[in-house]
Amino acid sequence: MAASTAFAQTAVTQGKVTFNGELTASTCSVKAGDEDKKVDLPKISTVDLAKRGDTAGSTSFEIGVSNCAPDVNKVAAHFEMTNMDPDTGYLKNLITDDKVAAKNVVVQLVNSDGTGIRAGATGHYYDVTGAGTDRGATLLYGGQYFATGQTTAGKVNTFARFTLAYL
Template sequence: MNASFFRLRQCGALAAGLLAMALSSGGAGAASEAVNLRFIGRYVPLSCYIREASIDVALPTVSTQSLSSPGDVAGSTRFDIPIECEGAPGQVRAYFEAGPTTDASGRLNPLDMSPAPTPSGVQIELLNGDGTVIRVGDRTSVKVVNITEGVATLNMPFYARYYGSGGATPGVVRTYVTYVLDIP
């Protein structure tokens, strides 16, 4: 059976914080002016890490007829991101970063797999474990996971599925998305 794959790539923990810089420069021959550097950050007593750096998700083979109209979906497949957290109670979520495979809708476009045929009219859509749609690049669309005090090892549940964007043609669907852990 042929299967389509997409890959999740983990890039490390997302540091919460903001760097603000105010630089001023004087004109030629002017006296030096003071330069202020202001750093604002947040330290939280919760620490989380991802237990697997890359995850391959194999979607089932589906007919192009099942994706013939815009908005048609097929092949929903569960995958988990395994994490371990320790420290005080808090929340964490996986933030799927927008990148070269992401379109404006927050879905993933197939990569060109030449010489294999690259399909058209099909994308990969990500969903939270409860079935709500994730817009890649929009952290507010990803559900947070509550962490209790102590050490917690858990699997964050998600789904991936084919999404018909109109007139699907056959081919091998391969794409990827990068994710990081976000402590809101």
């Protein structure tokens, strides 16, 4: 008993998180029309999303960037933590009306190879090519349904904000 009491008395209950980052004056521009993308996921049966971790309805989207500074060699989308489901790190369903909302489902952002991107993370980087205002890249990502349990029929709606990130 004394050992467990001693451990409890010395347990660490506080800590520190250090943030390091870098800002750059060099940028790219998101192409007109790509700053507010609409992605329509297909209508999928709840049978395909029967248990936690099941995915379905993968749908790709592109973000075009242009007018990249000469010293920008790679660019990616960093997806902000807006609408993050704390359990999965993916995008929660914003429809809250129980009569119309699908249950036990979130939207998972994915890289072009299908690997998941959690909200608050950066997708794969793409090479910047070209010259002048044509210097840019096409960023290819996707979204899909991700079951957090046995899903129920209904509507899904969410969104992710993104910021361009550079290497």
